Amino acid sequence: MKTTQELIELISLKKLEENLFEGKSSFMGSPNVFGGQVVSQALHAAYQTVPADRFCHSLHSYFILPGHLEKPIYFEVANLRDGGSFSTRVVTAKQDSVPIFVMACSFQLKQEGYEHQEKMPVVTAPEELMSWNDVAEQFGSVLPKSIMRFVLAERPLDFKPVEFVNPFDKKDYPNFSNVWLTFNDVPEDLPLPIIQQLIAYSSDYNLLSTAIKPHASKAHFGNTQMASLDHSIWFHREPNLHDWILVNVESPSANDTRGFTRGNLFNRSGELICSVAQEGLIRPIVKEKE
Numbered sequence: 001m002k003t004t005q006e007l008i009e010l011i012s013l014k015k016l017e018e019n020l021f022e023g024k025s026s027f028m029g030s031p032n033v034f035g036g037q038v039v040s041q042a043l044h045a046a047y048q049t050v051p052a053d054r055f056c057h058s059l060h061s062y063f064i065l066p067g068h069l070e071k072p073i074y075f076e077v078a079n080l081r082d083g084g085s086f087s088t089r090v091v092t093a094k095q096d097s098v099p100i101f102v103m104a105c106s107f108q109l110k111q112e113g114y115e116h117q118e119k120m121p122v123v124t125a126p127e128e129l130m131s132w133n134d135v136a137e138q139f140g141s142v143l144p145k146s147i148m149r150f151v152l153a154e155r156p157l158d159f160k161p162v163e164f165v166n167p168f169d170k171k172d173y174p175n176f177s178n179v180w181l182t183f184n185d186v187p188e189d190l191p192l193p194i195i196q197q198l199i200a201y202s203s204d205y206n207l208l209s210t211a212i213k214p215h216a217s218k219a220h221f222g223n224t225q226m227a228s229l230d231h232s233i234w235f236h237r238e239p240n241l242h243d244w245i246l247v248n249v250e251s252p253s254a255n256d257t258r259g260f261t262r263g264n265l266f267n268r269s270g271e272l273i274c275s276v277a278q279e280g281l282i283r284p285i286v287k288e289k290e
Helices: 006-009 035-047 132-139 145-152 192-202
Strands: 014-017 020-021 056-061 071-084 084-095 098-109 156-163 176-183 224-235 246-255 258-267 272-284
Touching: 006 035, 006 084, 006 192, 014 246, 020 035, 035 056, 035 084, 035 098, 035 192, 035 224, 056 192, 176 192, 192 224
Parallel strands: none
Antiparallel strands: 014 020, 020 071, 056 098, 056 224, 071 084, 084 098, 156 176, 176 246, 224 272, 246 258, 258 272
């Protein structure tokens, strides 16, 4: 999966019954189903059940069990309410009849109101930075195989980190990160529901990795068990997917093997597209003594 059109086809579900949909999975460098995939597919399922004049303004979800890559995922949508301005849905994703994920999401009519937003941080432009593939080419011979599998997995996105973390420095870093992302070969004139589903897919990247930066002298992908526990998105403005998007993330806290992160996504023009929050497992892997 290299293009945005291929990603759209992955996100788009097969309708089986009223409020019941089936989806498939794609390998993204992990042995389990990528969390962003399930979030975006669940949002797609919910969108099939709401009035066409309503758009998603927020979603809140929990990852219950790891998803199996080779098994289909079934998405059941519960219609909780259609009010005068807002609609609420709950989506449950299942494999083998067992829930692996649940999401509540809210939709509203487009309405005029007050506006303000946080300013985008001043960071290095993406044209001046190395991409994940550039980093892999430069350090691939010495990076752990687990990191290389993740970095080099085919994906419809490209990433350019602003702050480079050298895994061989064995030092702790500040509790924030800035990463530029872009979608590959974006089709023209995408409707807002598809745009939001693509953003939902991308929003699961670069969050938990920020939570281990303050512990980088000891923690890395090779010795830390990492898994998303929950995921929330607030959609603010329609993004431009034909240009780079800045993902600005901070991790205010880590405790009890959980890391908490929150972030903002900005268009290059400085518009605040959406905000995200996630708590995830960051448990040190303890090898058993022989």
